[in-house]
Amino acid sequence: MLILECPYCGVKAEETELAPGYEAHLKRFGPGSSPEEFEDYMFARKNPKGVHFERWRHAYGCGKWFLAARCTATLEVFGTYPAQTSEPPADIIAKIQARRPDWQPDWKGTK
Amino acid sequence: MKRYSVFAIAREALRYHMGWERAWASPEPKASYDAIIVGAGGHGLATAYYLGKNHGITNVAVIEKGWLGGGNTGRNTTIIRSNYLQDPSAAIYEKARSLYETLSQDLNYNVMFSPRGLLMLAQTHHEVRGYLRTVHANTLQGVQTEWISPQRVKEIVPIMNIDGPRYPVLGALYQARGGTARHDAVAWGYARACSAMGMDIIQNCEVKGVRSENGRVTGVDTTKGFIGTKKLGMVVAGHSGQLAEMAGFRLPIEAVALQALVSEPIKPCMDVVVMANTVHGYMSQSDKGEMVIGGGTDGFNNYTQRGSFHHIEETLRALVETFPMISRLKMLRQWGGIVDMTGDRSPLISKTPLGNCFINCGWGTGGFKAIPGSGWAMAELMAKGEPGPLAAEFNMWRFKEGQFIDESVAAGVAH
Ligand SMILES: Cc1cc2nc3c(=O)[nH]c(=O)nc-3n(C[C@H](O)[C@H](O)[C@H](O)COP(=O)(O)OP(=O)(O)OC[C@H]3O[C@@H](n4cnc5c(N)ncnc54)[C@H](O)[C@@H]3O)c2cc1C
Ligand SMILES: [Zn+2]
Numbered sequence: 180m181l182i183l184e185c186p187y188c189g190v191k192a193e194e195t196e197l198a199p200g201y202e203a204h205l206k207r208f209g210p211g212s213s214p215e216e217f218e219d220y221m222f223a224r225k226n227p228k229g230v231h232f233e234r235w236r237h238a239y240g241c242g243k244w245f246l247a248a249r250c251t252a253t254l255e256v257f258g259t260y261p262a263q264t265s266e267p268p269a270d271i272i273a274k275i276q277a278r279r280p281d282w283q284p285d286w287k288g289t290k
Numbered sequence: 291m292k293r294y295s296v297f298a299i300a301r302e303a304l305r306y307h308m309g310w311e312r313a314w315a316s317p318e319p320k321a322s323y324d325a326i327i328v329g330a331g332g333h334g335l336a337t338a339y340y341l342g343k344n345h346g347i348t349n350v351a352v353i354e355k356g357w358l359g360g361g362n363t364g365r366n367t368t369i370i371r372s373n374y375l376q377d378p379s380a381a382i383y384e385k386a387r388s389l390y391e392t393l394s395q396d397l398n399y400n401v402m403f404s405p406r407g408l409l410m411l412a413q414t415h416h417e418v419r420g421y422l423r424t425v426h427a428n429t430l431q432g433v434q435t436e437w438i439s440p441q442r443v444k445e446i447v448p449i450m451n452i453d454g455p456r457y458p459v460l461g462a463l464y465q466a467r468g469g470t471a472r473h474d475a476v477a478w479g480y481a482r483a484c485s486a487m488g489m490d491i492i493q494n495c496e497v498k499g500v501r502s503e504n505g506r507v508t509g510v511d512t513t514k515g516f517i518g519t520k521k522l523g524m525v526v527a528g529h530s531g532q533l534a535e536m537a538g539f540r541l542p543i544e545a546v547a548l549q550a551l552v553s554e555p556i557k558p559c560m561d562v563v564v565m566a567n568t569v570h571g572y573m574s575q576s577d578k579g580e581m582v583i584g585g586g587t588d589g590f591n592n593y594t595q596r597g598s599f600h601h602i603e604e605t606l607r608a609l610v611e612t613f614p615m616i617s618r619l620k621m622l623r624q625w626g627g628i629v630d631m632t633g634d635r636s637p638l639i640s641k642t643p644l645g646n647c648f649i650n651c652g653w654g655t656g657g658f659k660a661i662p663g664s665g666w667a668m669a670e671l672m673a674k675g676e677p678g679p680l681a682a683e684f685n686m687w688r689f690k691e692g693q694f695i696d697e698s699v700a701a702g703v704a705h
Contacts, residue, residue, distance in 0.1 A: 180598065180599060181590070181598065194598055194600065195600045198589070199589035199590045201544065201590070201591070202544075202591075214690050214691070215690065217690075218542075218689050218690040219540075221633065221689070222542035222632075222633040222689040223540040223541070223542055223689075224531070224540070224541070224542065224543065224544050225531075225540070226531035226541070226543055226544050226545055226591060227531075227591075228529075228531075228532055228545075228593045231591055233590065233591070249590075251545070251591045251592055251593050251594075252593050252594065253594070254592070254594055254596075
């Protein structure tokens with residue numbers, strides 16, 4: 180069972196209270212962008228086996244979107260943080276690196 | 291390979307069954323092959339089989355990190371149907387379904403194909419309209435399906451409650467030649483036939499890297515060392531994103547868990563497959579008498595082959611309304627598989643940015659039924675370097691061009 184702490188209201192929410200939103204930190208491309216950029220934004224996904232940054236919504240709580248750092252290979256949760264950011268905060272990165280010394284921050288590679 | 295037959299059984303009965311040979315060999319890898327397939331699930335093995343059978347290419351290795359058939363092929367609920375909405379889907383799933391009809395004879399291995407009939411229940415007015423549309427589409431595609439009334443549904447499935455309070459049955463899309471097959475046997479039958487053609491099935495050997503030069507694959511690094519190849523086929527379902535990463539490209543795919551469960555065995559009570567897509571539940575009865583039950587996918591990326599409990603709870607809750615008699619059944623086993631979901635819920639059978647590297651994936655929650663057709667199409671693609679008519683539309687560039695084969699609008703679920 181997945182439990183994520185909502186960074187807004189502090190509730191430790193169990194999965195049925197949450198709505199999943201998949202990959203976080205996607206850069207949005209709209210009208211005027213190239214087909215490649217638009218395809219990447221819409222469809223190409225990192226889908227890593229390991230550290231992953233995701234969007235979640237506290238659907239049956241405060242209703243707000245937040246972000247989570249999680250391991251898809253073990254279901255370990257490293258931490259959650261507010262959605263008003265374009266990259267994971269330093270304390271989350273530190274937590275991940277403490278648990279996964281080999282992991283390299285890679286969200287910047289997201290096109 | 292010694293053929294299986296009634297005479298073989300009689301012969302072995304007379305000598306204490308000492309003469310059965312191993313179904314397939316377990317060789318060490320050679321230095322290189324004409325073609326390597328990564329992944330010994332149904333799709334990988336079928337690709338190898340039709341490479342040999344249809345195209346005469348037999349210097350082939352199928353490389354599997356675990357045991358053959360241990361991925362989704364050995365974890366699925368074995369529903370076979372071809373009542374899809376879009377033309378390219380109907381073509382490849384119907385090809386697969388028709389190959390299933392004679393697969394046991396073709397492979398000399400009993401895959402227990404059971405075309406017992408399949409019902410997709412319409413439980414909302416939206417579904418009624420959707421399935422009527424599918425019936426018309428199927429007629430044009432040459433796929434035999436029909437729309438049947440709630441009363442007819444009740445005749446076919448007496449244990450069903452068709453006027454439940456939340457989701458009454460308003461009719462059904464019926465495919466009389468849909469059904470099930472034995473999942474392990476499909477993998478084993480193809481594996482045995484591949485081995486008999488001289489192909490190497492190498493189990494317990496994980497591909498760790500893909501080597502390429504000048505835009506062409508030269509071979510793969512594995513836990514048993516480097517193996518060279520002239521052509522590479524990636525057929526690894528949930529792990530496709532990883533293989534693509536090794537080869538340096540990205541896919542429109544996310545890996546999520548899908549679960550299934552079986553009940554204790556009971557006497558025969560339902561001789562068709564029933565799917566209820568609005569409530570995400572589907573059920574059939576195995577030859578052993580277990581009710582085989584599946585539901586919807588989890589909503590987050592996951593590689594653990596474990597799903598969330600509340601999903602099976604939801605599935606059972608919905609099915610108990612439709613089948614009140616299962617409410618006191620005990621569930622015996624529950625498991626999960628990692629399915630590869632694409633943006634339009636249709637698969638990829640495609641060339642890749644690397645010239646001699648091909649990919650077959652994205653079958654998601656519904657690829658067991660496609661195994662023979664998919665292997666057929668993938669073998670043609672690998673042998674000729676260009677897709678035939680079955681595979682052409684399933685290329686990975688359709689997402690850039692907006693040429694979706696949108697089955698998510700058609701069913702919502704696609705088991
Ligand atoms: C619970 C559940 C129910 C389902 N129900 C149905 C259904 O009713 N009807 C239907 O049609 N479909 C169903 N499906 C979907 C179906 O199971 C799959 O689409 C199909 O089996 C995929 O086959 P495959 O050969 O592509 O993949 P798999 O059988 O998963 O084979 C891929 C293989 O690749 C191997 N592999 C992965 N990475 C590597 C590596 N690096 N090196 C070497 N080998 C590797 C894996 O170990 C695996 O054996 C269901 C799936 C699940 C999980
Ligand atoms: Zn909250």
